[in-house]
Amino acid sequence: LDPNQVKARARLARMMVFGGVPDQALETLAPGLEKDPKSADLLAVRAAVHLQQGEVENARKDAQAALAAQPNHSDATALLATLLWRENKRDEALALLDKAIKASPDDSMLRQIYAQLLLTAEKPDLAEAQLRELVRLEPETQANRYRLAQLQASQKKTDEAVATLREAVKAKPDDVDAKLALATLIAAQ
Numbered sequence: 790l791d792p793n794q795v796k797a798r799a800r801l802a803r804m805m806v807f808g809g810v811p812d813q814a815l816e817t818l819a820p821g822l823e824k825d826p827k828s829a830d831l832l833a834v835r836a837a838v839h840l841q842q843g844e845v846e847n848a849r850k851d852a853q854a855a856l857a858a859q860p861n862h863s864d865a866t867a868l869l870a871t872l873l874w875r876e877n878k879r880d881e882a883l884a885l886l887d888k889a890i891k892a893s894p895d896d897s898m899l900r901q902i903y904a905q906l907l908l909t910a911e912k913p914d915l916a917e918a919q920l921r922e923l924v925r926l927e928p929e930t931q932a933n934r935y936r937l938a939q940l941q942a943s944q945k946k947t948d949e950a951v952a953t954l955r956e957a958v959k960a961k962p963d964d965v966d967a968k969l970a971l972a973t974l975i976a977a978q
Contacts, residue, residue: 795821799830803837811838829859836868845872861892867902879910897926904936913944924956931957931964942974950974 798821805814815838821831836851849872855865866889873882886903890896900919907916920937927933934957941950951974957967 793824795825795828795830799834802834806834806837806841811841814838827858829855829862829865833862833864833868836865840868848872861889863896863898866899870902874906882906895926897923913940916940928960931961931967935970947978
């Protein structure tokens with residue numbers, strides 16, 4: 790790859806990270822970072838490699854550098870929020886995600902992470918708001934509707950959960966899982 794092809798280089802390295810070959814990912818990133826040491830995309834992927842290798846401080850430094858270069862970079866924000874969460878700096882993690890979502894309200898990945906952390910922090914009303922927004926942003930993604938309905942049911946909002954699952958069936962009439970979830974919930978009432 791040409792070192793100037795930053796996006797392609799970042800995508801390839803990201804696949805290598807998920808494929809479990811972090812050393813090859815670092816080799817792929819190196820020429821691009823030599824050419825552009827402040828590339829937020831490349832720095833964020835290198836941060837993920839460092840995290841995968843257990844190098845937490847290097848991961849933090851690269852994520853922070855990516856955010857310095859591009860303040861609302863999704864991957865860097867997600868990684869840094871995850872690190873903060875692991876360190877029990879939960880309010881900082883939630884504040885970072887809240888700020889990033891305000892800057893990029895259509896970023897579904899950040900909303901997914903934010904919703905999950907809000908659930909873990911036992912803030913179901915805030916998590917429900919994030920899940921509702923995810924359903925709005927990604928109406929084709931049934932998993933968001935399932936998670937929303939599951940949360941609503943766990944909060945004893947059965948009528949809302951039924952309505953959410955009915956929306957899921959309406960959106961994809963052939964979705965057997967949505968029909969089964971709806972029937973199970975109705976039978977449990």
